[in-house]
Amino acid sequence: MVHGRSPGISRALRRLTAASLLLLAAAHGPLHAEPGVSPEAIVIGQSVVLSGPMAENGEQYTRGIRLYLDQVNAQGGLFGRRIALATLDDGYDPKRAEDNTRKLLQERQAFALFGYAGTGSTLAALPLAEKAGAPFIAPYSGAEALRARPNPLLFHLRPGxxxxxxxxxxxxxxxxxxxxxxxxxxxxxxxxxxxxxxxxxxxxxxxxxxxxxxxxxxxxxxxxxxxxxxxxxxxxxxxxxxxxxxxxxxxxxxxxxxxxxxxxxxxxxxxxxxxxxxxxxxxxxxxVVPSPWSRSSGVVRQYRDALGNAEPHHAALEGYIAARVLVEGLRRAGKDLTRARFVAGLESLRQFDLGDFTVDFRPGQHNGSAFVDLSILRGDGQFIQ
Missing domain, CATH: 3.40.50.2300 (Response regulator)
Known part of the structure; x- marks a missing residue:
């Protein structure tokens, strides 16, 4: 006589199989991919001022960021993934920056937020990043309010x-x-x-x-x-x-x-x-960066070589440096990319020399640079720095 499984035994086996899968997933990684990470790309979200009277620095900062990311992507990206910078204009309006951040995190599924410009925009976006668990890197702001307490997700490149x-x-x-x-x-x-x-x-x-x-x-x-x-x-x-x-x-x-x-x-x-x-x-x-007109430092020489014949700009150089820090953190996080591994990768950038410009991150210390210099504008529009 052939005996079939009873409905109760079948349900028990299904529960056991599901439990085994959960244990296996816990041992080897998450059940689903990290937000913004696919075999082809890593989505990085940016809300920045690209219009209105404050647009100059936002445009130049983004230009420097893209200059380096384009180089990386042209060489095959990181571990076969292209770095896709999703940029939205907030017009220097904190409310628009907040709305943009929701879109970036929820609709674009951004892995991290990067290259925001403006104190108000950064303050508006930061609670959303914290809620989502998204790292927030290199906002273009020196506000001490953003540095008042250590934040495990927030990394500053420029000093306050x-x-x-x-x-x-x-x-x-x-x-x-x-x-x-x-x-x-x-x-x-x-x-x-x-x-x-x-x-x-x-x-x-x-x-x-x-x-x-x-x-x-x-x-x-x-x-x-x-x-x-x-x-x-x-x-x-x-x-x-x-x-x-x-x-x-x-x-x-x-x-x-x-x-x-x-x-x-x-x-x-x-x-x-x-x-x-x-x-x-x-x-x-x-x-907060060396003179982009002087080739005396290695990081400026690399920036100028990538820039070609275009006009140098302090904010663009800062964006180029920020993008290099972003990419190095992603590289150190490895192929099996998660937000936690990315944070650890950034925190491993201890006395990281980009070419006569040092970035120093570590656990509990996310203020990467103390570089400050004074420059004087000349009559011909050039700098003495």
Whole structure:
């Protein structure tokens, strides 16, 4: 007599088989692929300002990123996977950046977020990245609010605005200049710059002679300059970006002999040259990468060789460096790519020399660079750095 399996025994066998598969999967890896990772590509999400008065740095930063990623993809990518940068324009609007981030994580299934530009955009996107468990690499912002607490997913390439402000104020004190004022744009970035400026001044036991804001939405610098000129400063530090920087300097020059101007690294020199012409001469700008016009460092030589005959730019060089860090982290994560392995790969970049420019990540320390230098714009639009 042939006996069949009873329905109860069949159900038990199915449960046992399912349990065995789960145990096998736990031992050898996840049941499904990591978001944004396929045999052909790794999707990296970017929300960045590509339109409006703040677009200059976002465009150049992205241009430098793509310059290196295109090189990598042309050579076959990483472990046979192309690095696909999904870029969305947020117009420097935090709400648009938040919406873009949802699209990148949910619709595009981005493996990681990378190359965002702007303090407000980064702050808006970060909670979504944390919720999704997506690494967030190299935002174009030096806001100390993003560095206030260690974040296991967030990796900074550029130093904070505090280091830039300290370098500027230290330089002025060395020259014997203590009548220092601040102009800042009234948004997340500008207020972050103001906080860093106040802290830098306090370290040297100084108080600003004046602080005035400019509205980044209409760029009317007349009230700003009126408030600054009343204090008669010898130097004005500008926590402004994009066209706001040029607006303040233009208005000040209309009103009479201007003081010495000092800008943060996000003050676009290309925009200043375009808007001010020879009037840009003498403006001092903090920089967080070497001069892209000088071939004295290896990383700049590599950037310039990839760039060919195109015009160099500080933000583009920074993007090129950021892309190299991204790719090296992915390379060290290995073929069986997961977000956890990628984070570990980035954290293994200890004193990683890109060519006379060092990036230093490690567990609990995700601020990769402390490089800050000062540059002066010349009358012909070139830099002395």
């Amino acid at each position: 605005y505090g280091r830039e402000m300290h370098k500027i104020v230290e330089h002025l004190v060395t020259l014997g200049i203590t009548r220092i004022a601040l102009a800042y744009q009234d948004d997340n970035f500008g207020r972050a710059g103001q906080k860093s400026f106040d802290e830098a001044m306090a370290r040297f036991k100084l108080k600003p002679v004046a602080i005035a804001a400019i509205d980044p939405t209409n760029l009317d610098a007349r009230p700003t300059v009126t408030a600054l000129r009343a204090a008669d400063p010898l130097a004005v530090v500008l926590a402004t970006a994009g066209q706001g920087t040029a607006a303040v300097i233009k208005e000040y020059r209309k009103a009479g002999t201007p003081p010495q101007f000092f800008g943060l690294s996000v003050a676009s020199a290309a925009l200043l040259r375009r808007d001010l012409g020879s009037g840009a001469a003498g403006i001092v700008i903090a920089q």
